[in-house]
Amino acid sequence: MARKRSSIDLGAVQGDEGMSVNGRDEAIYRNLFAAIVENHLEPGTKLPEDTLAEAFAVSRTSIRKVLQRLAYERLVDIRLNRGATVAQPTVKEARDVFAARRIVECGVVAQVVAKATPARLDELRAIVRREHEAEARGDRREAIYLSGEFHVALSRLSENEAISEILAGLVSRSSLVIATFGSPMAGSCRHSEHDDVLDLIAAGDVEATRAWMERHLREVERSVVLVEEAPSAPDLRRILDEVAERHRRSH
Amino acid sequence: MARKRSSIDLGAVQGDEGMSVNGRDEAIYRNLFAAIVENHLEPGTKLPEDTLAEAFAVSRTSIRKVLQRLAYERLVDIRLNRGATVAQPTVKEARDVFAARRIVECGVVAQVVAKATPARLDELRAIVRREHEAEARGDRREAIYLSGEFHVALSRLSENEAISEILAGLVSRSSLVIATFGSPMAGSCRHSEHDDVLDLIAAGDVEATRAWMERHLREVERSVVLVEEAPSAPDLRRILDEVAERHRRSH
DNA sequence: TAGAATTAATTTGTACACAAAACAATAATT
DNA sequence: AATTATTGTTTTGTGTACAAATTAATTCTA
Missing domain, CATH: 1.10.10.10 (Winged helix-like DNA-binding domain superfamily/Winged helix DNA-binding domain)
Structure with a gap:
């Protein structure tokens, strides 16, 4: 029975700041x-x-x-x-996005450490706790989402909106990269190390925080991008063309 | 005579990459x-x-x-x-944008130096030359434009599209900031020092290049943002309200 | 039967029309 | 006279219609 499906319920919108958005x-x-x-x-x-x-x-x-x-x-x-x-990010785009994240997230560390307060750090700890819970019950999607949220929330400590908006964009693109290239267990599998960095920030150690971030982002990238391109629909066509070409040569 | 004005000639579009844009x-x-x-x-x-x-x-x-x-x-x-x-950037937004530029432009320096070739550096020198010409003949608009172009072109040496797009956005916002807050001679007045950095890059000195960039961007910001807010239309209303409030209290 | 050409269908691009909201101007009220 | 109501005008928000392009299906041809 091809019944006409009913429309998606959009619910109420919270973040309607002022009157500027529809x-x-x-x-x-x-x-x-x-x-x-x-x-x-x-x-x-x-x-x-x-x-x-x-x-x-x-x-x-x-x-x-x-x-x-x-x-x-x-x-x-x-x-x-x-x-x-x-969108289907290319491998180059994936690398560029992660390189951009390293620049932005390591660059903002100084301001983050400077402006971090115990209260704000507790908000971040709450996110990490939810991350652990999601991982514990095997909710991979939620874990990936919260992992991204953590990085964005961290950058927001800097109180630089331009930077945290840029990072939010890079993080969402990262999620798409993970969806495109990620092996089933990639992204947030190894128990999230996010706890560690909060201690470094609390200790006010800018250089250690920056080093942690650099290492952390390189590991995330390594666990994702190296899997190379998965042959989905449009690529299938190209692969068939390549097969045809090889066949033609072998004659 | 209220004659109907003819439409703006849009000319031919160059950058129509592939078929993806209208x-x-x-x-x-x-x-x-x-x-x-x-x-x-x-x-x-x-x-x-x-x-x-x-x-x-x-x-x-x-x-x-x-x-x-x-x-x-x-x-x-x-x-x-x-x-x-x-848009009318606020002072905070102006500061955020310049801080973001410091993070991005200093962060990308390592890749820029790594990938710079004599040929690519010559392209940048050509921009600087045009900058000097524009300044010489007092064309402030062109000078500001080329100054921005220089920074974006420099970042493109890194061959990281994500980063250079982000920077392009920040640079155009900077232009708007200059338009909003800039004193008449701000932005590109003091003869552009852009020559200097090309030599540092050619010499392969990452740290010196980074330091130069940091100093340069701080100077540009200092020459612009410190003028503070000019009271234009919407602020006028607020000022009138404040005057009214003060008047009410004095009774 | 495979491939090319033609025709039909779906899907996007753009203009236009109408409703709703904001703005401006005028009239009414205190 | 100043503030509030009311009316009329302008401007934006959203749906719809139609043309152009793409995709698919069908027919024709070698």
Whole structure:
């Protein structure tokens, strides 16, 4: 029975700061954003405007705006007259994103340590606790999400909004990279070491914190990117072409 | 005579990479972008959709997309039901942007030095030469533009696209900051020291290059932000309110 | 039967129309 | 006269319609 599915419930929107943002578009954005970075939508998945419009019970107009924004954030890919797909980062892009994170996160350490207070550090410890809980019950998605949240929350201690927004963008792209290249147990598998850095910050040791961050990010990258490219739909075509080419030569 | 003005000529678009971008929207975007960062449009200026649509001879649909993008880049401000205005960075935002630039530009120095070649450095020298020419003939706008271009081009030596895109965003925001707070002779007045850093890079001295960059960016910031807030339209209202409050108390 | 060409379908791009909100101007009230 | 109500105008938000392009399905041809 091909019953018409009912629309997705968007619920109430919290972060409607002032009056500057449209609540409904923001809710749609968050839904799609979460679906992508939490890997509910596989990289390469087509995102037709009509389908989304019906799913969220709005017209294509709103959907288009949201897709444009996600494209700007490099989470979806929009090609002229071809519509939007969930972005498929290349290996180079993955490396660039992690290198960028090293620059940004190590660079902000000094300000983070300078402005950290016991109260703010406790908020971070709460995130780490939730991380451990998620890992304990094998909730990998939540663990990856919280791992990202930790890094962004850490950067927010610097009270530099420009930087923490930039980092938030890099972190969400990292999630997409993990979804694209990550081996099943990558990303947050080895018990999160996030506890350690909080002690270094509390001790006010800038250089040790920076060193920890550098090492930590290199390990995360190593556990993810080295798996190289998984052959999904569009690549399949290229591989078939390569096979055909090899066959032709062997004659 | 209120003759209907003809539309703005958008010319041909060069950077239409592959087939992924829409040429006309891109051209409109570049026009508005340039108008804002080159300070042809004062911060706070209203940007009504109808006016822009008529000016560029397209419907509001296209204009809206462009404005959304500029809003995402923090060059325009969109408030619900109130339309778009050229963004007016706050002092805090200005400081954050410059702090972010220090982090990004100093952080990328190692890769820049590692990947710099004589040929690429010559391209940068060409930019510096044009900078000097612009200064010599008193073309302040062009000088500011080229100063920004230099920083972005420098970061591109790292061959990390994620980083150079981030920096490009920060540099354009800097231009807006200069437009908002800059004293008439700020930004690029003192003869540009950009020559010096190229020699340090050519010599392969990472630490000296980093130190130069740190000092350079602090000087640029100092020459701009310290002028503090100029009381433009929205602030005027607040000031009047404050005066009224003071008056009420004195009774 | 494989491949090319044609036709039909889906899907995107853009303009336009109408409703709702904000803004401006005028009238009413104290 | 100053403040509040009301009315009219402008501007934005959102849905819809239609053209253009892409994708698919079908027919034709070698």
